Amino acid sequence: MIEFHSVTKRFPDGTIAVDDFSLVVPSHKTTVFVGTSGSGKTTLLRMINRMVDPTSGSIDIDGADIGTLEPVKLRRSIGYVMQNSGLLPHRKVVDNVATVPMLRGMPRKKAREQALALLDTVGLDRSLAERYPSQLSGGQQQRVGVARGLAVNPNILLMDEPFGAVDPIVRAELQQELLRLQRELGKTVVFVTHDIDEAFLLGDQVVILRTGGKVAQVGSPAQILANPIDDFVSTFVGAERGKRSLHVENHGNGNIVVDETGRLAGVLVASQSTAATASGSESRAGPRGPGASVQGGDSR
Amino acid sequence: MTFLTETLAWLLDPAHWVGAGGIPTRLAQHLLFTLVTLVVAAVIAVPIGFLIGHTGRGRGLAVAISGAFRAIPTLGLLTLVALWVGIGLNAPYVALTVLAIPPILAGAYTGFEAIDRKIIDAARAVGMSEMQIVLKVELPLGLPLLIGGLRSATLQVVATATLAAYIADFGLGRYLFEGLRIRDYGEMLGGSILVILLAIVLEGLFALAQKLVVPRGVTAGRPTDIPGGSSRSRPVMELTIEEGNSHVRNE
Ligand SMILES: Nc1ncnc2c1ncn2[C@@H]1O[C@H](COP(=O)(O)OP(=O)(O)OP(=O)(O)O)[C@@H](O)[C@H]1O
Ligand SMILES: [Mg+2]
Numbered sequence: 001m002i003e004f005h006s007v008t009k010r011f012p013d014g015t016i017a018v019d020d021f022s023l024v025v026p027s028h029k030t031t032v033f034v035g036t037s038g039s040g041k042t043t044l045l046r047m048i049n050r051m052v053d054p055t056s057g058s059i060d061i062d063g064a065d066i067g068t069l070e071p072v073k074l075r076r077s078i079g080y081v082m083q084n085s086g087l088l089p090h091r092k093v094v095d096n097v098a099t100v101p102m103l104r105g106m107p108r109k110k111a112r113e114q115a116l117a118l119l120d121t122v123g124l125d126r127s128l129a130e131r132y133p134s135q136l137s138g139g140q141q142q143r144v145g146v147a148r149g150l151a152v153n154p155n156i157l158l159m160d161e162p163f164g165a166v167d168p169i170v171r172a173e174l175q176q177e178l179l180r181l182q183r184e185l186g187k188t189v190v191f192v193t194h195d196i197d198e199a200f201l202l203g204d205q206v207v208i209l210r211t212g213g214k215v216a217q218v219g220s221p222a223q224i225l226a227n228p229i230d231d232f233v234s235t236f237v238g239a240e241r242g243k244r245s246l247h248v249e250n251h252g253n254g255n256i257v258v259d260e261t262g263r264l265a266g267v268l269v270a271s272q273s274t275a276a277t278a279s280g281s282e283s284r285a286g287p288r289g290p291g292a293s294v295q296g297g298d299s300r
Numbered sequence: 301m302t303f304l305t306e307t308l309a310w311l312l313d314p315a316h317w318v319g320a321g322g323i324p325t326r327l328a329q330h331l332l333f334t335l336v337t338l339v340v341a342a343v344i345a346v347p348i349g350f351l352i353g354h355t356g357r358g359r360g361l362a363v364a365i366s367g368a369f370r371a372i373p374t375l376g377l378l379t380l381v382a383l384w385v386g387i388g389l390n391a392p393y394v395a396l397t398v399l400a401i402p403p404i405l406a407g408a409y410t411g412f413e414a415i416d417r418k419i420i421d422a423a424r425a426v427g428m429s430e431m432q433i434v435l436k437v438e439l440p441l442g443l444p445l446l447i448g449g450l451r452s453a454t455l456q457v458v459a460t461a462t463l464a465a466y467i468a469d470f471g472l473g474r475y476l477f478e479g480l481r482i483r484d485y486g487e488m489l490g491g492s493i494l495v496i497l498l499a500i501v502l503e504g505l506f507a508l509a510q511k512l513v514v515p516r517g518v519t520a521g522r523p524t525d526i527p528g529g530s531s532r533s534r535p536v537m538e539l540t541i542e543e544g545n546s547h548v549r550n551e
Contacts, residue, residue, distance in 0.1 A: 076427030086422025090515030132517030
């Protein structure tokens with residue numbers, strides 16, 4: 001469990017990146033920080049591994065104030081995955097993954113063996129192990145980044161827009177992979193993104209931030225979608241992909257899902273007969289919502 | 301023309317290849333002098349350069365001091381130090397170390413500065429200590445530019461080490477000063493040629509080293525991404541436009 005207690009970060013130039021931020025990040029769940037550029041997401045994330053120290057307030061991990069811990073040691077116990085993978089260009093894939101375990105004293109041979117196994121875990125072919133990062137595609141590099149983040153078997157995995165630089169198809173693939181991994185491993189994941197769809201897909205708990213590191217709303221995707229607390233949240237939630245309140249229209253031989261503007265959103269595959277009778281407001285649901293699932297997406 | 305034959309005669313005279321004043325001895329002195337100067341300069345400049353490059357602080361000061369060092373006329377400094385510590389090799393050592401420091405210092409810190417900040421940040425974020433970042437990330441990635449700095453320092457020292465003979469019976473420069481004094485232009489030119497040859501050989505070695513120390517991952521990937529530039533552009537020029545580029549690939 002990670003707890004933020006009234007954390008404020010003011011950079012030397014006077015920028016207040018995070019302002020009086022308090023939050024409990026539950027263990028074994030994925031918490032997503034989402035917000036526009038400059039809303040303090042990265043700053044919040046980097047305070048967890050002391051890459052940034054708060055100006056005031058404190059952060060506890062499992063009850064221990066991390067301000068009292070040695071930063072280097074703390075960082076070696078926390079997985080960190082960043083955009084553009086941040087791999088060491090002069091080390092082979094397998095050595096990149098083995099880096100932190102070796103820093104922690106694991107013998108080279110064992111660390112490399114374990115690194116190969118981790119490549120399997122993240123869905124990478126072992127034949128890529130002897131390549132250098134520059135010889136991989138962006139998506140493959142990102143997977144190596146995740147493998148490196150998992151290498152010390154950390155309880156906490158910090159991910160800063162890890163899928164921000166890959167194309168939508170690869171991104172969707174990586175997102176599914178992360179969901180699978182998370183089902184298997186159950187890490188405490190803190191994930192940063194500015195993509196609300198990604199936040200709702202991956203997050204058990206979603207934190208919507210406004211500029212200046214102020215919390216706009218915290219909740220599960222379903223809670224936020226159903227009850228956006230204010231205009232800012234409803235705009236943010238709705239802005240990324242048209243309007244989200246969908247309703248069903250019957251077109252004789254099938255039920256079509258249509259959004260507020262009348263734009264076709266997909267086909268309703270009824271898993272229960274009641275789905276067809278759902279009214280517009282009741283069919284609001286996050287991507288993980290129960291009942292109806294929308295297929296096909298944008299078919300206009 | 302006579303200079304040239306005189307020079308050749310001087311260079312080929314077996315008598316000049318033996319003894320205390322012989323070419324091998326003076327060449328060895330010159331080389332050793334260059335080596336010692338470089339090592340001393342590197343021991344001073346490399347740690348400071350790494351510190352500047354790693355912390356990003358003190359760069360302005362380093363540039364200013366380097367600039368001042370460079371502006372000092374070496375012969376003047378040599379004379380000054382010689383007046384102070386006396387005739388002998390100490391004065392040239394001091395003067396040339398001062399000469400060699402700026403390029404090595406610049407090579408050390410620019411090598412670090414040229415590294416993508418994201419790589420350093422990631423290394424720190426996964427738990428490398430500052431020392432580990434320097435030794436395992438910045439040093440290997442910055443090495444080519446450091447070698448570049450050593451390369452230009454070496455060239456300057458090899459050339460300027462001829463001045464050591466101005467106040468000591470030492471090195472290849474002796475032939476220049478001696479030749480000048482006794483108006484033996486063959487000896488003078490022969491000595492110069494030897495210095496130039498030495499410089500060229502060292503230059504070649506450093507160029508090679510500079511290529512070899514580029515970490516493999518940094519060069520890897522590019523040749524496989526882009527098929528050999530020259531072999532591709534040439535056929536294109538020879539082809540008529542209608543045949544298009546698809547033909548080139550089949551060749
Ligand atoms: N080292 C720093 N010095 C000064 N200001 C900073 C520093 N790092 C971040 N900031 C400022 O703090 C604010 C929050 O930055 P942060 O990087 O946390 O935003 P973010 O939400 O991650 O944005 P993005 O989506 O663009 O990555 C911004 O206004 C930024 O300019
Ligand atoms: Mg950010």
